[in-house]
Amino acid sequence: xxxxxxxxxxxxxxxxxxxxxxCKQTLGHDTxxxxxxxxxxxxxxxxxxxxxxxxxNETVPRRFxxxxxxxxxxxxxxxxxxxxDSAVYLCASSSGTGVETLYFGSGTRLTVL
Amino acid sequence: GEQVEQLPSILxxxxxxxxxxxxxxxxxxxxxxxxxxxxxxxxxxxxxxIRSNMERKQTQGLIVLLDKKAKRFSLHITDTxxxxxAMYFCAASGEGxxxxxxxxxxxxxxxxx
Numbered sequence: 001x002x003x004x005x006x007x008x009x010x011x012x013x014x015x016x017x018x019x020x021x022x023c024k025q026t027l028g029h030d031t032x033x034x035x036x037x038x039x040x041x042x043x044x045x046x047x048x049x050x051x052x053x054x055x056x057n058e059t060v061p062r063r064f065x066x067x068x069x070x071x072x073x074x075x076x077x078x079x080x081x082x083x084x085d086s087a088v089y090l091c092a093s094s095s096g097t098g099v100e101t102l103y104f105g106s107g108t109r110l111t112v113l
Numbered sequence: 114g115e116q117v118e119q120l121p122s123i124l125x126x127x128x129x130x131x132x133x134x135x136x137x138x139x140x141x142x143x144x145x146x147x148x149x150x151x152x153x154x155x156x157x158x159x160x161x162x163i164r165s166n167m168e169r170k171q172t173q174g175l176i177v178l179l180d181k182k183a184k185r186f187s188l189h190i191t192d193t194x195x196x197x198x199a200m201y202f203c204a205a206s207g208e209g210x211x212x213x214x215x216x217x218x219x220x221x222x223x224x225x226x
Contacts, residue, residue: 041200041218041219042216042219043202043216044216048213056213090156090157099144099145099206100145101147101162102149102157102159102214104156105156107156
């Protein structure tokens with residue numbers, strides 16, 4: 001049962017372009033996250049939103065910016081992508097703020113040529 | 114922040130044998146320790162978790178142990194099957210970590226038939 005929806009599934013782009021990824025959760029959760037999973041499968045948190053408020057902003061390049069219209073949506077915009085941005089971007093949600101189960105979306109695989 | 118060390122990075126076992134993955138954490142205020150399984154091409158999914166008020170938890174062939182004094186927790190898979198082959202991630206979170214979830218670097222489990 002997929003309750004965290006991400007689009008697109010894949011995106012291939014050139015260095016310097018802007019990309020946007022969308023995420024929506026239908027679980028009624030209060031908190032949403034963006035994780036980056038690199039080629040070594042390491043999971044690194046990028047951002048976290050609780051009820052539209054940014055509560056975690058890990059040290060990521062400034063070209064990354066999260067955008068949330070409501071607690072069910074959390075998008076990610078990358079201005080001027082770099083080759084090292086190639087990764088799988090996983091959106092997740094949880095009912096609480098960290099000490100509850102994370103429900104992940106299927107991910108968006110970004111390839112920067 | 115929290116540092117979660119996970120070992121081994123790769124674990125190869127024979128079908129039917131047991132597999133153990135170990136994690137350590139630094140922040141004594143961490144109180145929630147989930148384990149996620151990620152199959153190839155899939156998103157991570159919670160398989161079992163344990164909170165700091167417990168030392169042992171078991172479900173469907175999975176056992177997790179928590180040693181708060183040593184800041185160590187582990188996952189034990191009994192009677193492994195080829196379907197258990199996947200990436201496994203441990204994580205730690207809690208109020209002392211500003212409710213952020215910190216993941217270990219993952220263990221690639223390969224169950225040989």
